[in-house]
Amino acid sequence: MKIDVLTLFPAMFAGPLDESIIKRARDEGRLDLAIHNLRDYAHDRHKTVDDRPFGGGPGMLLKPEPIFEAVEALAREKTQVILLSPAGRPFTQAIAGKLAALEHLLLVSGHYEGFDERARECLADDELSIGDYVLTNGALPVMVIVDAVTRLLPGVLGDEESARQDSFSNGLLEYPQYTRPAEFRGMKVPDVLLSGNHAQIAQWRAEQSRQRTKERRPDLL
Numbered sequence: 001m002k003i004d005v006l007t008l009f010p011a012m013f014a015g016p017l018d019e020s021i022i023k024r025a026r027d028e029g030r031l032d033l034a035i036h037n038l039r040d041y042a043h044d045r046h047k048t049v050d051d052r053p054f055g056g057g058p059g060m061l062l063k064p065e066p067i068f069e070a071v072e073a074l075a076r077e078k079t080q081v082i083l084l085s086p087a088g089r090p091f092t093q094a095i096a097g098k099l100a101a102l103e104h105l106l107l108v109s110g111h112y113e114g115f116d117e118r119a120r121e122c123l124a125d126d127e128l129s130i131g132d133y134v135l136t137n138g139a140l141p142v143m144v145i146v147d148a149v150t151r152l153l154p155g156v157l158g159d160e161e162s163a164r165q166d167s168f169s170n171g172l173l174e175y176p177q178y179t180r181p182a183e184f185r186g187m188k189v190p191d192v193l194l195s196g197n198h199a200q201i202a203q204w205r206a207e208q209s210r211q212r213t214k215e216r217r218p219d220l221l
Contacts, residue, residue: 080105
C-alpha cells in the first residue's frame with residue numbers, strides 16, 4: 001500500500017512511524033510511506049501557506065493554492081484524498097478496514113483554523129476526525145490512521161487472527177484475557193480458560209465481550 005502524508009510538520013512523524021509494526025511493514029515493502037512538507041508547494045519568498053479568513057475572526061486558514069498544487073502533484077488515478085479535521089466523520093475500525101483495501105491514500109493534515117472550504121469541496125474524497133476534541137494540528141490524527149490501517153494490511157501482523165479479534169472488529173469490545181501464572185496474589189484465572197474445552201471458551205469469550213461492551217460502551221450495542 002502507498003500512503004502519502006501532506007503536513008506542515010514532517011519532523012513530527014520521524015519517531016512514531018519508524019518503530020514497531022509500522023517500521024517492519026515499511027522494511028518488508030508492505031507499506032510505502034512518504035511525508036511531504038506543504039511549504040514545498042508555496043512559491044513566494046516566505047513559503048506562505050496560510051492567510052486570514054474573509055469576514056474576520058480569529059486565527060488563520062490554510063490557503064487553497066499550495067494544497068491544490070500538492071494534491072494534484074501527488075494524487076494518482078486511484079488515490080483516496082482524506083482531510084483530517086475535527087469536522088470530519090468519526091474514524092472507526094470499520095473505516096480502517098475499508099482504507100486498508102485501497103491502493104493509495106493521501107492524508108492531508110490540517111492546522112490553524114483549518115482548510116479553505118474549496119479544498120474540502122474540490123479535492124477531498126473524505127474527511128475524518130479521531131474524536132470530539134481539538135488538537136494543535138492534524139499530525140497526530142494522521143499517525144493514528146496510518147497505524148490503524150497498516151496493521152490491517154495482509155502479512156503485517158504475525159497472526160492475522162489478532163486483527164479479527166480486536167476490539168471493535170465485530171462491533172464489540174474485546175473479552176478479558178489472561179496469561180501465566182494461573183493464580184497471582186490470590187487472583188485466579190477463570191476455570192473455563194484452563195479447561196481446554198474450546199467450545200466453552202468461545203462461548204465464555206462471546207458472553208464477556210458483550211457484557212464488557214454493555215458496561216463500558218452501551219452505544220455500540
